[in-house]
Amino acid sequence: xxxxxxxxxxENLYFNSASSGVLTLNAVKEAKxxxxxxxxxxxxxxxxxxxxxxxxxxxxxxxxxxEKKNIGLIPNTTSGxxxxxxxxxxxxxxxxxxxxxxxxxxxxxxxxxxxxEVISKDIRLLGKMLSQAGKAxxxxxxxxxxxxxxxxxxxxxxxxxxxxxxxxxxxxQAVGYLPLSMRDSDVDFLFSGTSKWLLGPQGSGFIYxxxxxxxxxxxxxxxxxxxxxxxxxxFAVLPEPRHDAxxxxxxxxxxxxxxxxxxxxxxxxxxxxxxxxxxxxEGAERIMKKAELMGSVTQQADSMKTPIVSLKTRNxxxxxxxxxxxxxxxxxxxxxxxxxxHIFNTIEEADKLVEMLGGFKI
Numbered sequence: 001x002x003x004x005x006x007x008x009x010x011e012n013l014y015f016n017s018a019s020s021g022v023l024t025l026n027a028v029k030e031a032k033x034x035x036x037x038x039x040x041x042x043x044x045x046x047x048x049x050x051x052x053x054x055x056x057x058x059x060x061x062x063x064x065x066x067e068k069k070n071i072g073l074i075p076n077t078t079s080g081x082x083x084x085x086x087x088x089x090x091x092x093x094x095x096x097x098x099x100x101x102x103x104x105x106x107x108x109x110x111x112x113x114x115x116x117e118v119i120s121k122d123i124r125l126l127g128k129m130l131s132q133a134g135k136a137x138x139x140x141x142x143x144x145x146x147x148x149x150x151x152x153x154x155x156x157x158x159x160x161x162x163x164x165x166x167x168x169x170x171x172x173q174a175v176g177y178l179p180l181s182m183r184d185s186d187v188d189f190l191f192s193g194t195s196k197w198l199l200g201p202q203g204s205g206f207i208y209x210x211x212x213x214x215x216x217x218x219x220x221x222x223x224x225x226x227x228x229x230x231x232x233x234x235f236a237v238l239p240e241p242r243h244d245a246x247x248x249x250x251x252x253x254x255x256x257x258x259x260x261x262x263x264x265x266x267x268x269x270x271x272x273x274x275x276x277x278x279x280x281x282e283g284a285e286r287i288m289k290k291a292e293l294m295g296s297v298t299q300q301a302d303s304m305k306t307p308i309v310s311l312k313t314r315n316x317x318x319x320x321x322x323x324x325x326x327x328x329x330x331x332x333x334x335x336x337x338x339x340x341x342h343i344f345n346t347i348e349e350a351d352k353l354v355e356m357l358g359g360f361k362i
Contacts (some may be wrong), residue, residue, distance in 0.1 A: 084168040086217075093115050177277050179277055286350045
């Protein structure tokens with residue numbers, strides 16, 4: 001099915017959702033409405049303010065198969081890393097599983113109180129390390145930003161918990177197309193910015209917190225907006241903190257980001273994440289079949305788990321320039337050209353890209 005009518009018409013071929021998502025028309029419409037209100041009244045009514053946040057949490061819960069009480073809004077994926085780090089100030093051992101994107105590593109690079117280990121995606125090596133290190137926080141990317149490789153969260157959680165440790169998952173390259181059921185998962189934390197496969201915008205996101213960690217996570221990330229206000233009429237007596245994951249929302253929220261986020265999530269949830277996944281893999285497989293003929297690829301077309309297509313071939317810089325000149329938006333990462341096919345893309349667009357790749361002289 002063609003879902004492109006829910007998005008603005010483009011002259012370019014946009015295959016870059018693994019970097020930045022494309023807003024739905026409804027998200028743009030609601031953002032404009034909010035800006036018009038801001039230009040006259042400076043803000044929405046308080047009841048609408050709370051409703052916006054509540055709806056964003058509800059839609060985020062739906063897309064990962066979680067309850068709203070387990071969802072807190074955050075500005076980006078890095079904030080999710082911080083929230084987990086803050087929740088366990090006594091744990092000094094940090095394991096970055098599978099190298100991955102620097103988002104999970106950078107917050108610990110120059111803090112000498114942490115012992116940081118970066119290891120390859122080898123479950124046996126992780127088990128050996130945890131048996132020697134003692135209690136640790138293990139950060140893992142659910143989907144590798146370059147290869148598209150999918151991590152088995154359940155297998156990882158079982159191993160991590162058997163060593164009395166905590167698992168935090170960066171899901172920014174998965175949430176938005178990959179079916180998940182956090183109700184049935186033992187993962188402790190999962191977080192994602194909305195800037196990529198969730199269709200944007202930048203500066204918004206959410207964190208999932210498992211029931212048993214909510215009070216700890218909220219208390220260690222507490223701010224004035226973590227408190228359970230019904231209104232802002234008086235601050236003489238401060239309310240108690242909220243006893244759900246929304247308590248990690250410590251300070252002023254990105255309301256316009258939450259508005260666009262909820263509209264994009266509503267669209268994806270209405271389509272159905274299983275259908276999004278089917279759609280994305282169908283288009284990505286079409287592109288990958290051509291990429292396999294051109295050089296080294298990070299997934300095989302007949303066994304793809306994610307819609308991330310990364311190609312390395314001779315004259316790779318020239319190929320990137322060739323595609324850019326033809327108004328194809330892709331990413332150049334680690335000497336690979338990365339193509340990401342998502343819900344707003346069409347099979348016709350995939351075929352156009354395949355035709356362009358066929359016209360390039362390696």
